[in-house]
Amino acid sequence: MALYNNRIVVKVGTSTLTNDSGKSDLRATDRLVCTLADIQNMGYEVILVSSGAIAVGRNKLNMQGRADNNTMRMKQAAAAVGQCSLMYLYDKFFGDYDKTVAQILLNAEDIEQEEKKENLTNTFNALLEMGVIPIVNENDSVSYTEIESEDRLFGDNDMLSSVVAVLCRAKRLVILSDIDGFYDSDPRLHPNAKLIEQIDAIDESVYSLAGGAGSRRGTGGMRTKLQAAQLATSNGIDTIVTNGKRPEVLYDIVRGGKAGTLFTGKL
Numbered sequence: 001m002a003l004y005n006n007r008i009v010v011k012v013g014t015s016t017l018t019n020d021s022g023k024s025d026l027r028a029t030d031r032l033v034c035t036l037a038d039i040q041n042m043g044y045e046v047i048l049v050s051s052g053a054i055a056v057g058r059n060k061l062n063m064q065g066r067a068d069n070n071t072m073r074m075k076q077a078a079a080a081v082g083q084c085s086l087m088y089l090y091d092k093f094f095g096d097y098d099k100t101v102a103q104i105l106l107n108a109e110d111i112e113q114e115e116k117k118e119n120l121t122n123t124f125n126a127l128l129e130m131g132v133i134p135i136v137n138e139n140d141s142v143s144y145t146e147i148e149s150e151d152r153l154f155g156d157n158d159m160l161s162s163v164v165a166v167l168c169r170a171k172r173l174v175i176l177s178d179i180d181g182f183y184d185s186d187p188r189l190h191p192n193a194k195l196i197e198q199i200d201a202i203d204e205s206v207y208s209l210a211g212g213a214g215s216r217r218g219t220g221g222m223r224t225k226l227q228a229a230q231l232a233t234s235n236g237i238d239t240i241v242t243n244g245k246r247p248e249v250l251y252d253i254v255r256g257g258k259a260g261t262l263f264t265g266k267l
């Protein structure tokens, strides 16, 4: 089935939305929101997949010092609180640019069942038709796949964003990270690492260049981004990994320009 040429899915990670002390990075969030609102004004349909619920919730609950900080129940509790705060912030910032947002929380089962999948697609399409910006996250409080595991198909918001892009038949998926793109080795460990501008086939040799998460706040690292890119590109969706600290590159990206690393879509 054909892709929607003007539809774009943007995924943003915790490391872009929060600072080193775990608090919301308001300037980064506002700049991202402004760019997305502007892109929508230019005639594009925008879906945002946003992480950050656990980090924001932990901060709000002052959980940093707790010994049980990392237990599943505490992470899920933090997500329940943080998801509220995150959406409050998005609603407020997008509202400043005259935009309406919607919250969609998903689990793997929601995509696996044909009927649920169809309902979900209809909801996305109806929202986009009305000019609403859907904001998606995994429903962390009832499912722990992405909190717990980096290897599951649905195990990370990188993968979730790819699943959403396929479901909504978006032309492009942009994964905003805390780094400029995909390098020939992890730049945090190898300072001479070189950015790869374009990858046309994601095979074992590409996977062998990817390492794990860079910050305490990020999860998955480049490996989950490659898995996400593999699913999206095999459905014809161009996938771009670039730095969330410069959301303005999205203006170029929607027009087909280069930024970060492009994984070319093919059917």
Ligand SMILES: Nc1ncnc2c1ncn2[C@@H]1O[C@H](COP(=O)(O)OP(=O)(O)O)[C@@H](O)[C@H]1O
Pocket: 012, 013, 014, 015, 016, 176, 177, 178, 179, 181, 182, 183, 184, 185, 186, 187, 188, 209, 210, 211, 212, 213, 214, 215, 217, 218, 219, 220, 221, 222
């Ligand atoms: N080949 C690679 N190229 C770029 N970054 C890599 C590579 N291998 C591992 N990484 C790490 O992946 C991190 C980005 O992923 P992650 O920590 O999950 O953050 P986020 O979810 O915010 O994108 C980078 O900061 C980097 O340290």
Ligand SMILES: N[C@@H](CCC(=O)OP(=O)(O)O)C(=O)O
Pocket: 012, 013, 014, 015, 050, 051, 052, 053, 054, 055, 079, 137, 138, 140, 146, 147, 156, 157, 158, 217, 218, 219, 220, 221
């Ligand atoms: N669903 C979790 C995020 C999990 C995740 O994939 O995080 P990240 O690596 O920052 O994109 C949350 O909202 O905290």
